[in-house]
Amino acid sequence: MKTRHQEPNLLVSVTRRSFLKAAAAAATTLAAPYVITTNALGGDGRPPASERIVMGCIGPGRQGSVDLKNFMGFPEVQVVAVCDVRKAICDRAKSELQKKYGPGVKAYGDFRELLDRPDIDAVHVATPDHWHAVITITACRKGKDVYCQKPESLTIREGRAMVDAARRYNRVVSGGSQRVLQDFRPLAQKCWDGQFGKIKEIFVPCGGPSKRCNLPAAPMDEDIDWEMWLGPAPYAPYHPYRCSGIYAINGKGWRSWSDYSGGGMTDWGAHRFGAAMFFCDKRGEGPVEILPPENARGGVTYVFADGMLMHHGGGMRVEGDNNPVAPRPMPVYRGKSIYCDFLTCVKTRQRSFRDIEFGHRTATVCHLGNICYALGRKLKWDPVKEEFPGDDQANAMRDRARREPWTI
């Protein structure tokens, strides 16, 4: 059965975008040659090039390779470029892509070269978190739509800058949490159906904050561009446990360390706080207070303007006043998956399910929790201005300076 996202006519009518590409081409100083594959001319039952979404993948490591396989499953997608600072990962991904798309697939070690290619419509960003904002914003400037893995940002200000860039350049920017709908759909449906009545409390399980990394210098036993891996993060010597992409948050990979990640709080929090924000439809909002744990066994609590409480901890559950309220149609993906949703929006120019504003607001909740854990005191938050009113110490933690020459 033909799914909605595959309708070729719709695709023809709205997908061949060149927004900002003229500018991107004019500004290009790192333009790299590229080869149009024979595949690009159509055949093999695939849509002709004029109807395709040409993609590049930045960061095809662990989660990146999962995302990449998903995108490769769409007949209208043609992935022509891949980029990673680890040569082995980059070469492996290139080899996989060449099997499907032919020898024209190019590999890059510097994302800027990939983004300078005017033939690329959209990019998929699955780097460590400390790179998300810089790459996403640069991609928007270059006229690319972006699917960025969660957590979308490393700091609150970075997230807002990502939203601003998406709007400024009229780009489709989707966050990459597939679990909001996948893991909690029945619970979400009950919330949108009004079965809990007015939602009073939501309990959100996920890990805790990341830690400062104090690993020694280690012999470099892999082919990695260390300067580019660090990018905007503070200088630190190479150690395999500093930069491994291992999923576990156990001191053996970048998800454990605060220079590159918010830890379990942002890693799984991006899924689960995202789900919670979706349950109560506060996707474009934020709390007004963050309360520190009441005791050593507690978690932070977020207080929203309407009095709703969101707790870090407990099993995922929702409590309401049980006076049923009118059901509302629940927003869902356009198509069957978050990938399909993104690709459909690339064609229709609408906002995706995990639009970057939703992604940013979710990541902000996670970051606010981390700041509250770090300072150990009650915080007031203005979700409109995105600042802690009159609290210089907390405000300074909304962002970090980026190592030269990187900026957002």
Added chain:
Amino acid sequence: MKWNVGRGVVWALVMVTAIPVAVQARPRRGATPTPPPTAAQPAGDPYQQLHTIDFGEGEDAMASITQEVVAAKPDQYLALETKFLAVLEAKDAKLAGRQFACRMLKLVGSTKCIPIIAGCLTDEKLSHMARTVLQGMTDASAGQALVDALGKTTGKTRIGIINTIGDRREPRTVAALAKFLDDKDEATVLAAIRAIGRVATNESGDVLKQAKVSEAMKPDVYEARLLCGQRMEKDGNAVGAQAVYADLYESGNPAWIRSAAVAGLARVDQRKALPAVLDALKSNDRLMNEAAAAALMELPQASVTEAIAKELPSLSPASKVLGVNALTGRGLKEGATAAVNALTKDADASVRQAAVIALSPLGDVTSVGPLIEVVKSQTDLSSDAIQSLKELFADGVGEELIKRTESAEASVKATLIGVLASRKELKAAPLVLKCVSDPDKSVRLAALKAIGTIGTQAELDSLLVRLSDCKDNGERDAIDQSIAGIARRNGDGKKSSTAIIARIATADAELQIHLLNILNMVGGKNALDAVRNGLKSSSLELKRAAIRALKEWPDDSPLDDLKAIAEDKSDKTNQVLALQGVIRLIGLPKRRPADKAVALYQDAMSLAVRPEEKRAVLGGLSSVKHPEALKLIVTCFDTEGVKNEAFNAAMKLAPSLADQNAGESKAALEQILKSSADPGTKNKAKAELAKINKK
């Protein structure tokens, strides 16, 4: 609240405290990780230790200091700050210690630290961390320190300082930044352009407008001005933003910047900008069309919806699609529905499809007819129209659909019955029940399927009657599913199962078997008791049907019943069926303690005679994270007919046990290396073994 581990105050330290490099136990995915132990008290003055530490050293000292900083009251910050500044000033201090001092100064630093931090700005290794301290400081002297450092630095270090000045957004720094607009270094010029854009004052807008840069950098200036406009907008400087956008929208500018500017114009002056945005939608330039559509999504007034709807018929097909998508993005039905209904008959297929899809959120009762017309057309768009009918929620839509289904011809009627079921239109139940007897088979089957979703007890009773007369296997299966569906929705299913059980009493043998099969789909105590009664039947067929029903039971309630049958050697077929059920049910509950699951699988293994059942037991065991499960698997390494499954089960289980039971895991994998003749299996075992050894 349930907590796996302590958090709270401990995490206040964790956030800025390094943990020892020693790796903690791997936490369950998504679970709360165990926080590190509180740092040991270091010997000597920890602040003094900061003077000598390198990366990877001085963990106890840093942890202790962090603890002190987090616990400190604001009036204690000055004393702490003095100690951190001493580290920065110490000639022998290494980068790691200095970085740590800067991290702490971000928390407790005051204006007192600025002169010393200013000195660090010119140190190319420490400049970044120094900027980290200054970036969030509100005092103007922090900004001045950055400006002063511009003249003392070059290259990347200076670019970093320019970036931070831009991030601080102090209006008085614009002049200092503007000096770099004619720098020889392109990267510096670019950084300055962007930083001025970020400051986003009227002055910075003017400086960028008048900037004399190379042709190659003009797009960067446009971008910076766009950013400037957006920041002004957010700062409430609508007049300034409007001026920037209007200037960028000038007809001589490139289309890409004009298209972005028109969206900005729309945001800052929605009423005035509407004609310009609509012109952009009507233009022949795709960039302008897309930008206009994006802008139209953002404009809140209801009159905008009407304005788009009015323009739609005269737009190009591509702009019609964008216009329809803009209406969808706006999410406001009023004023949009009639125009979108009309576009379902547009000459252009892409427009028709956009309209059909858009009617899901934008349609109302008047959209039902147009959508059904598209369904009737049986074109590529029919599936989209069906989907939109399923998702279209508005007053009267359900009633209208019921009315049109009743009068529809057979080919469309079956489809519409499916739509009614998908929408859970309970009011349609009488009509759908009537269609169960429709002369057209496709309608009958659609109705039989649908009634399970929207039917109630009354329809279930009717289906039970119909089941007696039905001889068509396809329809019988549909009836079974529908009866089960209704029963499952009827609370605990008690009332439904009572009706089914009552029917069993009067049914012939064939129907009894059929009804027992339905009961396993319903579940619940009543149903289980009835099936247990079936076990006592003198009819072998009926008894076997009861065993089959228990075998597929939705929970593990009949585990003991099946175990007893599996142990009874009087009927081999029954024994095998029951054992299959036992193995299936052991695997069902997610929270069964692992040791109990192993014991149950062990019993099942002892009853298994055929390799098929042994393989099934091994499959189940491979998911039980318990060393005894691995032991049991290993006992099958020499059993012909199942050893390959045993190897696979062990290779799946051993790695997950390795953290706690490395010895057993390694022994199992080593034994595979010895016992298996298959090179693929050996390689896999070798790889798993290597992973465990690496840990």
